[in-house]
Amino acid sequence: MNGGLNSSTGAMQVFRSLAEVPTGFGPTVAAVGNFDGVHRGHREILAAVTSEARGTGAKAVAITFDPHPEQFLRPDKAPRLITPNAERLRLLAETGIDAALVLKFDEALACLAPRAFVEQILVGALATLSVHEGQNFRFGHGAAAGIEELAAMGTEWGFTVCVHDAVCVRGMEVSSSAIRALVAAGDVRRARWMLGRPFSVLSTQARGRGIGTRLLVPTVNLAAYDGLLPGFGVYVTRLNVAGRAFQAVTNVGNRPTFGEASFAVETHILDFEPLEIGEERPIELEFLLRLRGEREWPSPEALKIQILKDIARAEDYFRLYERLIDRPKSQA
Numbered sequence: 001m002n003g004g005l006n007s008s009t010g011a012m013q014v015f016r017s018l019a020e021v022p023t024g025f026g027p028t029v030a031a032v033g034n035f036d037g038v039h040r041g042h043r044e045i046l047a048a049v050t051s052e053a054r055g056t057g058a059k060a061v062a063i064t065f066d067p068h069p070e071q072f073l074r075p076d077k078a079p080r081l082i083t084p085n086a087e088r089l090r091l092l093a094e095t096g097i098d099a100a101l102v103l104k105f106d107e108a109l110a111c112l113a114p115r116a117f118v119e120q121i122l123v124g125a126l127a128t129l130s131v132h133e134g135q136n137f138r139f140g141h142g143a144a145a146g147i148e149e150l151a152a153m154g155t156e157w158g159f160t161v162c163v164h165d166a167v168c169v170r171g172m173e174v175s176s177s178a179i180r181a182l183v184a185a186g187d188v189r190r191a192r193w194m195l196g197r198p199f200s201v202l203s204t205q206a207r208g209r210g211i212g213t214r215l216l217v218p219t220v221n222l223a224a225y226d227g228l229l230p231g232f233g234v235y236v237t238r239l240n241v242a243g244r245a246f247q248a249v250t251n252v253g254n255r256p257t258f259g260e261a262s263f264a265v266e267t268h269i270l271d272f273e274p275l276e277i278g279e280e281r282p283i284e285l286e287f288l289l290r291l292r293g294e295r296e297w298p299s300p301e302a303l304k305i306q307i308l309k310d311i312a313r314a315e316d317y318f319r320l321y322e323r324l325i326d327r328p329k330s331q332a
Contacts, residue, residue, distance in 0.1 A: 012093035015101045016066075018125045025099075026127025029053040032063040032139060034176065037082035038091035040196045041134065041167040041174040046095040048162065049132050053098070058129055060097040063121065064088070065105040072105045079180055080228040082195075087202055101126070114140025118153045132162045169193045186231035188287040198238070198286040201225060201265070205279050218272035222265040222285065229265065230287055232294040236314045239267055240284040247271050249307075249314045250285065253294035268307075270314060289317055 015021050029052045035042050046062060053060035066085050070078040083091065085102075092100050103109055103121075112120075117140050122128040131150065138146050151161040167174045174194045182191040183199050191199045206221040220239065232253035239246045247270040254263050267285060291310050297303040 012089075012097060013099040014089060015099060017104065018101075018121065021101065021125045025059065025125070027056070027058040027129045028061045028099075028126040029056070029058050029130045029132070030061045030063055030122065030126060030128050031132045032137070033133070034068055035062060035064050035088060035092060036068065036079075036176040037179055037195055038088060038095070039082075039174055039176065039179060039194050040169060041164075043095055043196065044167050045132050045134065045164050046092070046097055048164065050096045052130055052132075052162075056129060059099060061099045061101060061126060062092050062095075062097050063101045063103065063126075064092075065109075066102050067105055069105050069110070073110060079177070080226070082176060082179055082183070082199070082228050084202060084227055111141050114145035114149060115153065116140075118150070118157065122159065123157050128159045130160045130162060132164060134164050134166065180228055183228055183230050183287075186233045186235075186290045186293070188230055188235065189289055192288075198288055199228075199230070200284050200286040201227065201229065202282060202284050203265075204281060204283055205277070206264075218269040220267045220269070220283065222267070222283065225265070230290070234291045234294065234310050235287050236289040236291060236317045237267060238286040238288060239269060240286065242275055242277055242281060244273075244275065247314065247318045248285075249291070249310050250287070251294065268311070270311065270318075 029049050031045050031049050033042065033045075046060070049062075050060040052058070068078065068081060089100060089102075101121075122131065131154065133147060133150070135147065137150070138144075139150070147161065147163055154161045170190075170193055172178065172190065172194065179191050179194050179199075182188070182194070188199050201222065203222045203225050206223045220241075230252055233251075235250045235252065237248045237250040239248045248267045249270065250265060250267040252265050255266070265285070291313055297306065
């Protein structure tokens with residue numbers, strides 16, 4: 001995606017620096033955050049931003065960062081992200097906001113004092129009328145400032161601050177870190193509750209497996225992926241590719257039964273049909289339910305027996321639940 005005024009995701013404009021924000025773009029209603037996953041908590045805040053903007057004639061804006069600040073500040077400890085940047089922007093566009101300002105997180109931004117952040121970005125570039133944030137929001141060099149300091153600066157510069165309580169789903173507080181922990185533990189079902197959609201991986205086929213330009217066999221191995229992956233195990237999944245959605249079972253792990261460990265995300269399609277698919281064709285793999293952990297079986301024959309059981313359970317899942325989950329709410 002190219003930056004600037006002509007860069008958009010759907011109806012949402014994308015600016016990749018302050019210099020790309022047109023003079024006189026504001027007034028705006030804004031939210032600042034990483035928005036990793038664009039989960040239910042993010043969506044609640046952005047819905048409030050959009051609602052207020054529509055009521056005041058302002059533009060609704062999400063201010064975010066690339067790379068994630070932790071990837072710049074502590075790369076050895078940075079979390080694997082729920083959503084890559086392109087997908088994060090697509091999900092932000094779904095919320096109905098007018099623009100996303102994606103700031104490059106580098107040394108200059110990391111050293112920007114809280115007051116300078118407000119003056120240069122919120123006031124100077126965006127003419128912000130109101131800022132919406134969660135209670136734990138921190139900003140500026142060393143995350144030195146929070147909601148109290150932001151509200152004080154708002155009083156000085158003439159914008160209001162709306163603080164949102166955390167969203168809770170089935171007794172769990174929704175956050176990106178909580179979702180990452182659930183996915184890493186293989187609990188994709190509860191992660192789905194927090195996200196408001198299935199956790200998914202966006203990738204391509206692994207190269208060099210003789211697949212060529214057609215998908216001729218019901219097994220797909222994903223290319224190397226540096227984002228968040230579920231914990232080792234076997235999952236009921238859905239593979240979306242070339243405009244088609246296939247029911248599937250996926251193994252995430254090292255495949256220990258076949259000798260030397262070799263990590264792979266290997267998907268077996270249940271309702272397979274051959275189709276045209278090149279190695280660069282985007283693939284989305286949705287994780288719906290964890291069936292079991294990965295283990296080493298005494299023989300390939302024992303593994304085959306277990307695979308048949310996994311397939312039977314997955315087919316039960318799709319037969320009993322998927323139609324209800326996916327049908328329009330008006331029919332539910």
